[in-house]
Amino acid sequence: MGAYTALTPIVSKIFCSNSQAVLMVRRRPPTVSGGGFVVTDRDQRVVFSVDGCGIIGASGQLIVRDGDGTAILFIHKKGGIVQALSINNWWKGYLMDYGEPSKLIFSLQDPKPLLCMNGDVRVTVEPKGRKRHWDYEVTGSFSQRACAVRSRAGHVVAQIGVKGMLVGKDFYHVVVQPGYDQAFVVGVIAILDNIHGESTRC
Template sequence: MRRSTDAIPIVSKLYCSTSPVSLLIRKRPVMVNGGGFVVTDSSHKVVFVVDGCGKLGARGELMVKDGEGESILYIHKKGGVVQALSTRNKWNGYSIDYQGQNKLVFSLTDPKSCFALNSAVRISIEPKKKSNSSWDFEIHGSFVDKAFTIIDYYGRIVAQVQVEEVIGSKDLYQVSVQSGYDQAFVIGIIAVLDNIFGESTSC
Protein backbone atom coordinates (compact mmCIF):
# COMPACT_ATOMS: atom_id res chain seq x y z
CA MET A 1 0.00 0.00 0.00
CA ARG A 2 1.45 3.36 -1.01
CA ARG A 3 1.97 5.92 1.76
CA SER A 4 1.36 9.60 0.95
CA THR A 5 5.02 10.34 1.70
CA ASP A 6 6.38 7.70 -0.69
CA ALA A 7 8.14 9.18 -3.73
CA ILE A 8 7.27 7.81 -7.16
CA PRO A 9 10.04 9.16 -9.42
CA ILE A 10 9.52 8.66 -13.15
CA VAL A 11 11.63 11.44 -14.63
CA SER A 12 13.56 12.09 -11.38
CA LYS A 13 13.05 12.10 -7.62
CA LEU A 14 14.08 15.77 -7.77
CA TYR A 15 10.53 16.53 -8.95
CA CYS A 16 8.74 14.64 -6.17
CA SER A 17 7.49 16.52 -3.11
CA THR A 18 6.49 15.22 0.33
CA SER A 19 3.41 17.47 0.23
CA PRO A 20 0.81 18.35 -2.45
CA VAL A 21 1.98 20.96 -4.97
CA SER A 22 -0.08 23.53 -6.85
CA LEU A 23 1.26 24.64 -10.23
CA LEU A 24 -0.02 27.21 -12.71
CA ILE A 25 0.25 26.71 -16.48
CA ARG A 26 0.26 29.72 -18.78
CA LYS A 27 0.25 29.32 -22.57
CA ARG A 28 2.83 31.29 -24.54
CA PRO A 29 1.86 33.15 -27.75
CA VAL A 30 2.94 31.21 -30.84
CA MET A 31 3.85 34.36 -32.77
CA VAL A 32 6.07 35.77 -30.01
CA ASN A 33 8.16 32.87 -28.73
CA GLY A 34 7.14 29.72 -30.54
CA GLY A 35 4.23 28.73 -28.34
CA GLY A 36 4.35 26.04 -25.69
CA PHE A 37 3.69 26.91 -22.07
CA VAL A 38 5.32 28.00 -18.82
CA VAL A 39 4.70 26.37 -15.43
CA THR A 40 5.06 28.37 -12.20
CA ASP A 41 4.71 27.42 -8.55
CA SER A 42 2.75 29.17 -5.79
CA SER A 43 5.59 31.71 -5.45
CA HIS A 44 5.34 32.59 -9.18
CA LYS A 45 8.73 30.99 -9.80
CA VAL A 46 9.17 29.26 -13.17
CA VAL A 47 9.65 25.54 -12.49
CA PHE A 48 9.08 24.07 -15.98
CA VAL A 49 8.97 25.30 -19.58
CA VAL A 50 7.48 23.22 -22.40
CA ASP A 51 8.50 23.76 -26.03
CA GLY A 52 6.60 22.37 -29.01
CA CYS A 53 7.15 22.43 -32.75
CA GLY A 54 7.12 26.24 -32.82
CA LYS A 55 10.47 26.11 -31.04
CA LEU A 56 11.76 22.69 -32.02
CA GLY A 57 10.73 22.94 -35.66
CA ALA A 58 9.36 19.38 -35.87
CA ARG A 59 5.85 18.04 -35.48
CA GLY A 60 5.28 15.38 -32.85
CA GLU A 61 8.26 16.48 -30.75
CA LEU A 62 8.07 18.13 -27.34
CA MET A 63 10.67 19.22 -24.81
CA VAL A 64 10.19 19.80 -21.09
CA LYS A 65 12.82 21.99 -19.42
CA ASP A 66 13.37 22.82 -15.78
CA GLY A 67 13.24 26.34 -14.37
CA GLU A 68 16.90 26.89 -15.30
CA GLY A 69 16.26 26.06 -18.94
CA GLU A 70 17.90 22.62 -18.85
CA SER A 71 16.19 19.91 -20.93
CA ILE A 72 14.90 17.11 -18.70
CA LEU A 73 12.26 15.29 -20.76
CA TYR A 74 12.04 14.69 -24.52
CA ILE A 75 8.73 13.41 -25.92
CA HIS A 76 8.34 11.97 -29.40
CA LYS A 77 5.31 10.71 -31.33
CA LYS A 78 6.04 7.35 -32.91
CA GLY A 79 5.67 6.87 -36.65
CA GLY A 80 6.24 4.09 -39.16
CA VAL A 81 4.07 1.47 -40.88
CA VAL A 82 3.09 -0.41 -37.71
CA GLN A 83 2.02 2.80 -36.03
CA ALA A 84 0.08 3.90 -39.12
CA LEU A 85 -1.99 0.68 -38.99
CA SER A 86 -2.68 0.96 -35.26
CA THR A 87 -5.95 2.36 -33.84
CA ARG A 88 -3.91 4.38 -31.34
CA ASN A 89 -1.16 6.97 -31.52
CA LYS A 90 1.83 6.28 -29.32
CA TRP A 91 4.08 8.85 -27.66
CA ASN A 92 7.35 8.00 -25.90
CA GLY A 93 8.87 10.12 -23.14
CA TYR A 94 12.62 10.04 -22.52
CA SER A 95 14.36 11.49 -19.47
CA ILE A 96 17.58 13.39 -20.21
CA ASP A 97 20.42 13.18 -17.70
CA TYR A 98 23.23 15.68 -17.09
CA GLN A 99 25.34 13.96 -19.77
CA GLY A 100 22.59 14.33 -22.37
CA GLN A 101 21.75 10.61 -22.39
CA ASN A 102 18.12 9.64 -23.14
CA LYS A 103 16.25 6.92 -21.24
CA LEU A 104 12.71 5.79 -22.07
CA VAL A 105 10.56 6.38 -18.98
CA PHE A 106 6.95 6.32 -20.20
CA SER A 107 4.68 5.65 -23.17
CA LEU A 108 1.30 7.26 -23.78
CA THR A 109 -1.36 6.00 -26.18
CA ASP A 110 -4.40 7.88 -27.40
CA PRO A 111 -7.23 6.79 -29.74
CA LYS A 112 -6.94 8.09 -33.29
CA SER A 113 -9.84 6.39 -35.10
CA CYS A 114 -13.62 6.26 -34.72
CA PHE A 115 -13.31 2.64 -33.57
CA ALA A 116 -11.26 3.67 -30.53
CA LEU A 117 -12.85 7.00 -29.57
CA ASN A 118 -14.33 5.61 -26.36
CA SER A 119 -10.95 4.29 -25.26
CA ALA A 120 -9.14 6.18 -22.52
CA VAL A 121 -5.77 7.88 -22.85
CA ARG A 122 -3.41 5.59 -20.98
CA ILE A 123 0.20 5.81 -19.85
CA SER A 124 2.60 2.99 -19.06
CA ILE A 125 5.88 3.35 -17.21
CA GLU A 126 9.01 2.03 -18.88
CA PRO A 127 10.63 -0.38 -18.46
CA LYS A 128 7.54 -2.44 -17.71
CA LYS A 129 7.45 -4.60 -14.62
CA LYS A 130 6.16 -8.15 -14.88
CA SER A 131 3.63 -7.59 -12.10
CA ASN A 132 2.11 -4.51 -13.75
CA SER A 133 -0.82 -4.40 -16.17
CA SER A 134 -0.40 -3.01 -19.67
CA TRP A 135 -0.95 0.51 -18.26
CA ASP A 136 -0.14 2.41 -15.08
CA PHE A 137 -2.00 5.73 -15.38
CA GLU A 138 -5.16 6.92 -17.09
CA ILE A 139 -6.78 10.27 -17.98
CA HIS A 140 -10.36 10.96 -16.87
CA GLY A 141 -12.23 14.10 -17.97
CA SER A 142 -11.75 16.74 -20.65
CA PHE A 143 -8.47 18.39 -21.59
CA VAL A 144 -10.30 20.87 -23.85
CA ASP A 145 -12.32 22.09 -20.85
CA LYS A 146 -9.23 21.95 -18.61
CA ALA A 147 -11.13 19.70 -16.24
CA PHE A 148 -9.48 16.31 -15.94
CA THR A 149 -7.74 13.97 -13.54
CA ILE A 150 -4.74 11.68 -13.88
CA ILE A 151 -5.27 8.52 -11.85
CA ASP A 152 -3.11 5.46 -11.31
CA TYR A 153 -4.07 1.83 -11.98
CA TYR A 154 -5.58 1.53 -8.50
CA GLY A 155 -7.81 4.57 -8.94
CA ARG A 156 -5.71 6.90 -6.79
CA ILE A 157 -5.55 10.54 -7.87
CA VAL A 158 -2.14 11.64 -9.13
CA ALA A 159 -3.01 15.13 -10.38
CA GLN A 160 -6.06 17.28 -11.11
CA VAL A 161 -6.38 20.09 -13.65
CA GLN A 162 -8.87 22.95 -13.58
CA VAL A 163 -9.21 26.46 -15.00
CA GLU A 164 -7.87 29.20 -12.75
CA GLU A 165 -11.05 30.62 -11.20
CA VAL A 166 -9.86 34.22 -10.84
CA ILE A 167 -8.90 34.58 -14.51
CA GLY A 168 -11.51 32.28 -16.04
CA SER A 169 -9.36 31.74 -19.16
CA LYS A 170 -8.33 28.35 -20.52
CA ASP A 171 -4.96 29.92 -21.39
CA LEU A 172 -4.24 29.88 -17.66
CA TYR A 173 -5.03 26.79 -15.64
CA GLN A 174 -4.07 25.09 -12.41
CA VAL A 175 -2.52 21.67 -11.78
CA SER A 176 -2.63 20.09 -8.34
CA VAL A 177 -0.08 17.27 -7.99
CA GLN A 178 -0.46 14.93 -5.03
CA SER A 179 2.47 14.28 -2.69
CA GLY A 180 5.09 11.82 -3.85
CA TYR A 181 4.23 12.00 -7.55
CA ASP A 182 6.69 13.24 -10.17
CA GLN A 183 5.72 16.77 -11.24
CA ALA A 184 7.88 16.66 -14.39
CA PHE A 185 6.09 13.48 -15.47
CA VAL A 186 2.69 15.15 -14.92
CA ILE A 187 3.74 18.18 -16.98
CA GLY A 188 5.01 15.85 -19.72
CA ILE A 189 1.59 14.17 -19.89
CA ILE A 190 -0.13 17.56 -20.07
CA ALA A 191 2.28 18.57 -22.86
CA VAL A 192 1.24 15.54 -24.93
CA LEU A 193 -2.46 16.25 -24.37
CA ASP A 194 -1.87 19.88 -25.36
CA ASN A 195 -0.33 18.71 -28.62
CA ILE A 196 -2.99 16.06 -29.33
CA PHE A 197 -5.72 18.68 -29.04
CA GLY A 198 -3.90 21.21 -31.24
CA GLU A 199 -3.16 23.79 -28.59
CA SER A 200 -0.03 25.72 -27.60
CA THR A 201 2.63 23.12 -28.48
CA SER A 202 1.29 22.29 -31.95
CA CYS A 203 1.87 24.04 -35.27
Protein backbone atom coordinates in the same frame (compact mmCIF):
# COMPACT_ATOMS: atom_id res chain seq x y z
CA MET B 1 7.57 15.29 12.77
CA GLY B 2 5.25 15.21 9.74
CA ALA B 3 3.86 12.08 8.19
CA TYR B 4 6.16 10.32 5.73
CA THR B 5 5.10 10.55 2.10
CA ALA B 6 6.15 7.76 -0.24
CA LEU B 7 7.76 9.22 -3.36
CA THR B 8 6.94 7.92 -6.84
CA PRO B 9 9.72 9.24 -9.08
CA ILE B 10 9.48 8.69 -12.82
CA VAL B 11 11.66 11.50 -14.19
CA SER B 12 13.49 12.13 -10.89
CA LYS B 13 12.83 12.21 -7.15
CA ILE B 14 13.91 15.89 -7.12
CA PHE B 15 10.56 16.66 -8.80
CA CYS B 16 8.58 14.88 -6.07
CA SER B 17 7.36 16.89 -3.07
CA ASN B 18 6.19 15.84 0.38
CA SER B 19 3.37 18.37 0.11
CA GLN B 20 0.67 19.14 -2.44
CA ALA B 21 1.94 21.31 -5.31
CA VAL B 22 -0.25 23.93 -6.98
CA LEU B 23 1.13 24.72 -10.44
CA MET B 24 -0.05 27.35 -12.89
CA VAL B 25 0.22 26.66 -16.61
CA ARG B 26 0.40 29.70 -18.87
CA ARG B 27 0.51 29.55 -22.66
CA ARG B 28 3.36 31.45 -24.28
CA PRO B 29 2.30 34.54 -26.27
CA PRO B 30 0.55 33.62 -29.55
CA THR B 31 3.24 35.52 -31.48
CA VAL B 32 5.44 32.46 -30.87
CA SER B 33 3.76 29.88 -33.12
CA GLY B 34 3.71 26.49 -31.47
CA GLY B 35 5.69 28.03 -28.65
CA GLY B 36 4.52 25.78 -25.84
CA PHE B 37 3.85 26.88 -22.26
CA VAL B 38 5.40 27.87 -18.95
CA VAL B 39 4.63 26.33 -15.54
CA THR B 40 5.01 28.41 -12.38
CA ASP B 41 4.52 27.75 -8.67
CA ARG B 42 2.49 29.74 -6.12
CA ASP B 43 5.28 32.35 -5.94
CA GLN B 44 5.25 32.89 -9.72
CA ARG B 45 8.63 31.19 -10.11
CA VAL B 46 9.11 29.22 -13.31
CA VAL B 47 9.48 25.54 -12.38
CA PHE B 48 9.03 23.98 -15.85
CA SER B 49 8.65 25.04 -19.45
CA VAL B 50 7.62 23.08 -22.54
CA ASP B 51 8.90 23.77 -26.04
CA GLY B 52 6.58 22.96 -28.95
CA CYS B 53 7.36 22.62 -32.65
CA GLY B 54 7.43 26.40 -33.19
CA ILE B 55 10.59 26.52 -31.08
CA ILE B 56 12.30 23.19 -31.75
CA GLY B 57 11.22 23.05 -35.40
CA ALA B 58 9.84 19.51 -35.48
CA SER B 59 6.21 18.40 -35.44
CA GLY B 60 5.30 15.68 -32.95
CA GLN B 61 8.27 16.48 -30.70
CA LEU B 62 8.27 18.20 -27.32
CA ILE B 63 10.94 19.17 -24.80
CA VAL B 64 10.25 19.65 -21.09
CA ARG B 65 12.74 21.88 -19.25
CA ASP B 66 13.25 22.50 -15.55
CA GLY B 67 13.17 25.95 -13.93
CA ASP B 68 16.80 26.59 -14.94
CA GLY B 69 16.04 25.88 -18.60
CA THR B 70 17.81 22.51 -18.66
CA ALA B 71 16.13 19.92 -20.91
CA ILE B 72 14.98 17.03 -18.73
CA LEU B 73 12.48 15.18 -20.92
CA PHE B 74 12.21 14.57 -24.67
CA ILE B 75 8.84 13.40 -25.99
CA HIS B 76 7.98 12.33 -29.50
CA LYS B 77 5.06 10.84 -31.36
CA LYS B 78 5.87 7.50 -32.89
CA GLY B 79 5.45 7.25 -36.66
CA GLY B 80 5.86 4.72 -39.46
CA ILE B 81 3.73 1.98 -41.04
CA VAL B 82 3.15 0.05 -37.81
CA GLN B 83 1.93 3.24 -36.14
CA ALA B 84 -0.37 4.04 -39.08
CA LEU B 85 -2.05 0.63 -38.75
CA SER B 86 -2.38 0.81 -34.95
CA ILE B 87 -5.65 1.79 -33.24
CA ASN B 88 -3.61 4.07 -30.95
CA ASN B 89 -1.27 6.98 -31.43
CA TRP B 90 1.86 6.27 -29.38
CA TRP B 91 4.03 8.83 -27.61
CA LYS B 92 7.40 8.04 -26.01
CA GLY B 93 9.06 9.98 -23.19
CA TYR B 94 12.85 9.85 -22.75
CA LEU B 95 15.16 11.25 -20.09
CA MET B 96 17.61 13.82 -21.45
CA ASP B 97 21.30 13.15 -20.84
CA TYR B 98 23.83 15.82 -21.87
CA GLY B 99 21.29 17.34 -24.24
CA GLU B 100 20.38 14.06 -25.95
CA PRO B 101 17.45 11.64 -25.42
CA SER B 102 18.67 8.58 -23.53
CA LYS B 103 16.52 6.27 -21.41
CA LEU B 104 12.87 5.55 -22.31
CA ILE B 105 10.82 6.12 -19.13
CA PHE B 106 7.18 6.11 -20.25
CA SER B 107 4.83 5.48 -23.18
CA LEU B 108 1.44 7.10 -23.68
CA GLN B 109 -1.31 5.64 -25.85
CA ASP B 110 -3.92 7.96 -27.33
CA PRO B 111 -6.78 6.06 -29.04
CA LYS B 112 -7.52 7.21 -32.58
CA PRO B 113 -11.12 8.50 -32.43
CA LEU B 114 -12.28 6.85 -35.66
CA LEU B 115 -10.86 3.43 -34.78
CA CYS B 116 -11.47 3.02 -31.06
CA MET B 117 -14.63 3.65 -29.03
CA ASN B 118 -12.86 3.56 -25.66
CA GLY B 119 -11.17 6.96 -25.48
CA ASP B 120 -9.02 6.43 -22.37
CA VAL B 121 -5.53 7.94 -22.59
CA ARG B 122 -3.21 5.57 -20.75
CA VAL B 123 0.42 5.79 -19.71
CA THR B 124 2.83 2.91 -19.11
CA VAL B 125 5.97 3.46 -17.04
CA GLU B 126 9.08 1.58 -18.17
CA PRO B 127 10.11 -1.13 -17.70
CA LYS B 128 6.78 -2.79 -18.34
CA GLY B 129 5.60 -5.44 -15.90
CA ARG B 130 4.38 -8.76 -17.23
CA LYS B 131 0.87 -8.52 -15.83
CA ARG B 132 0.04 -4.87 -16.49
CA HIS B 133 -0.53 -2.88 -19.66
CA TRP B 134 -0.76 0.60 -18.10
CA ASP B 135 0.06 2.47 -14.89
CA TYR B 136 -1.80 5.79 -15.20
CA GLU B 137 -4.82 7.06 -17.10
CA VAL B 138 -6.29 10.45 -17.94
CA THR B 139 -10.00 10.79 -17.17
CA GLY B 140 -12.28 13.70 -18.04
CA SER B 141 -11.85 16.40 -20.68
CA PHE B 142 -8.53 18.18 -21.15
CA SER B 143 -10.03 20.56 -23.73
CA GLN B 144 -12.56 21.68 -21.07
CA ARG B 145 -9.80 21.87 -18.44
CA ALA B 146 -11.66 19.34 -16.30
CA CYS B 147 -9.59 16.16 -16.10
CA ALA B 148 -7.36 14.16 -13.82
CA VAL B 149 -4.38 11.85 -14.01
CA ARG B 150 -5.13 8.74 -11.97
CA SER B 151 -3.02 5.78 -10.92
CA ARG B 152 -3.98 2.23 -11.82
CA ALA B 153 -5.33 1.90 -8.26
CA GLY B 154 -7.66 4.85 -8.90
CA HIS B 155 -5.80 7.43 -6.81
CA VAL B 156 -5.78 11.00 -8.13
CA VAL B 157 -2.20 11.94 -9.04
CA ALA B 158 -3.01 15.36 -10.50
CA GLN B 159 -6.12 17.44 -11.11
CA ILE B 160 -6.10 19.73 -14.16
CA GLY B 161 -8.45 22.70 -13.98
CA VAL B 162 -9.38 23.13 -10.33
CA LYS B 163 -12.87 24.24 -9.27
CA GLY B 164 -12.93 27.65 -7.65
CA MET B 165 -9.75 28.74 -9.41
CA LEU B 166 -9.33 30.81 -12.56
CA VAL B 167 -9.40 28.40 -15.50
CA GLY B 168 -9.11 29.10 -19.23
CA LYS B 169 -7.46 27.86 -22.41
CA ASP B 170 -4.34 29.99 -21.93
CA PHE B 171 -4.08 29.85 -18.13
CA TYR B 172 -5.09 27.05 -15.78
CA HIS B 173 -4.14 25.34 -12.55
CA VAL B 174 -2.78 21.87 -11.92
CA VAL B 175 -2.71 20.35 -8.43
CA VAL B 176 -0.22 17.50 -8.00
CA GLN B 177 -0.67 15.31 -4.94
CA PRO B 178 2.22 14.68 -2.51
CA GLY B 179 4.84 12.17 -3.57
CA TYR B 180 4.11 12.20 -7.30
CA ASP B 181 6.56 13.34 -9.97
CA GLN B 182 5.62 16.85 -11.12
CA ALA B 183 7.89 16.68 -14.20
CA PHE B 184 6.09 13.51 -15.33
CA VAL B 185 2.70 15.22 -14.88
CA VAL B 186 3.91 18.20 -16.95
CA GLY B 187 5.10 15.76 -19.65
CA VAL B 188 1.63 14.17 -19.81
CA ILE B 189 0.03 17.63 -19.99
CA ALA B 190 2.40 18.56 -22.83
CA ILE B 191 1.20 15.54 -24.84
CA LEU B 192 -2.47 16.31 -24.10
CA ASP B 193 -1.86 19.90 -25.22
CA ASN B 194 -0.39 18.66 -28.51
CA ILE B 195 -3.11 16.06 -29.07
CA HIS B 196 -5.73 18.80 -28.76
CA GLY B 197 -3.90 21.13 -31.17
CA GLU B 198 -3.10 23.78 -28.61
CA SER B 199 0.03 25.74 -27.65
CA THR B 200 2.67 23.14 -28.56
CA ARG B 201 1.26 22.40 -32.04
CA CYS B 202 2.25 24.46 -35.09
